[in-house]
Amino acid sequence: MVNYIWVFMTVIGIIFAALNGTMAEVNEAVFRGAKEAVTLCIGLVSILVFWLGIMKIAEEAGLLEKLAGLFRPFVKGLFPEVPAGHPAMGYILSNMMANLFGLGNAATPLGIKAMEELKKLNGGKNSASRSMITFLAINTSSITLIPTTVIAIRMTYDSKSPTEIVGPTLVATFFSAIAAILIDRYFHYRRSRKG
């Protein structure tokens, strides 16, 4: 999919430029785009180094585990098919905590582990179980405390207040998480009524 989108945008852009007489702009855009991307990544270094450093401290101090414990009762209610004390719940919680703190790289392997456990619970079938769909829905609504990358972009472009978006992002992500859970429940209800 990404391959098609990437080729589509570039090729359509070039064809459109040929018809529209904007080839000079496109020619310039190639090099400007590349330069901006690198500038942006360099800007990202500062925030990523600092934030991942702080997060490592939180992890080593056992703060993420502690928080996972606090969330456990709520999350348990969302996964009624997962028995108490099953390792799947541990992985689901760790994955959520890693996402919450913007540790995308750490979150992915934990998420895959959680899926493996959920597949075992589902008798190893190759179809998605109810818990898997719930887990996915929560994951895609991306509950993030601090959107580090976005803050870095805003800094790169000289924002007067790069962190101004932290509050609105949290509110938006909170509502989208609730919506994800409700939508998931609705689809489950529809499936179970069909039989």
Next chain:
Amino acid sequence: MEIISAFSLWFIPVLIGFILIYSILKKVPAYETFVEGGKEGIRMAVSIIPFLVGMMVAISVFRASGALDFIMDFLKPVLEKAGIPVEVAPLAIIRPISGTAALGMTSDLIAKHGPDSFIGILASTIQGSTDTTFYVLTVYFGAVGIKKMGDAIKVGLLADIAGFAAAIIIVKMMFAS
């Protein structure tokens, strides 16, 4: 609304302070751990350079050619009726499909409109509050060999739409003049 703004200002410093105090109480070697974790940040930032260069060139070309404006002019009447700012529509479309393309699009919007403009803040909020649904779906289900995804795609995409709506509403309430 002032509460959310104050929260934005206080949250990060307070969180950092809390983590550091907690680490001292737990006798974690804070500074050494920080440095160790930070190394991962350099690796991450460098490793996304090729992805972002590819995507930002494609987006720049698409925009500079006039193709993006051409399509947006078509969609404008419908979007305006729905209260969606036309500028962020491409971002909303691409967000669930490709994370780097969305990141490129967000930077492009911030560069063009300014980080503190309404569009800049809205793009930032959308980028931060939603995730690449198709990526999560492919990676998580692909890794454990789930072939029948059931309602997962529908649920994920509907949740994304809810996220965009939430972002647009909250940013309009806080920043629209």
